[in-house]
Amino acid sequence: MTARFEGHLTAEDDRGKTREVRILFTNRALAEAEQAMGKGVIGVAQGFATGSTGLFEVAHLLRAGMEHARREAKQRGRPITLNDAYEVLDQCGFSRVAQTVMESVAAVLSYDPDNVIPLGEPENGADPNG
DSSP states (O other): OOSEEEEEEEEEOTTSOEEEEEEEEEHHHHHHHHHHHTSOHHHHHHHHHHTOOOHHHHHHHHHHHHHHHHHHTTOOSSOOOHHHHHHHHHHHOHHHHHHHHHHHHHHHHTOOGGGOOOTTOOGGGOOTTO
């Protein structure tokens, strides 16, 4: 396992056509977003509490996540642009995008290889059925 998290959004265009938007966050994706924003992701996360984080930061994080998902899928074509991210924001709404993006970012930032529970295994050997 590695410090990575994949999120999904369902976007609907003006004609009612839906598509799944995959976002992938890794440390590399976060560093790319930090460089584009000119600020760190921890400050961006804290900015939700203080009101200093807004569309600009969420759009840059979304773009980085979409681009890294595109690269991992080895999709050809042009890189994801900031305009692509704003289109998804328009289609999905700020709160849904912000929640999905920040949950994904938090999962990467809090990754601890010594404290990973493999899927399907109960925590501390406890019976998951009670």
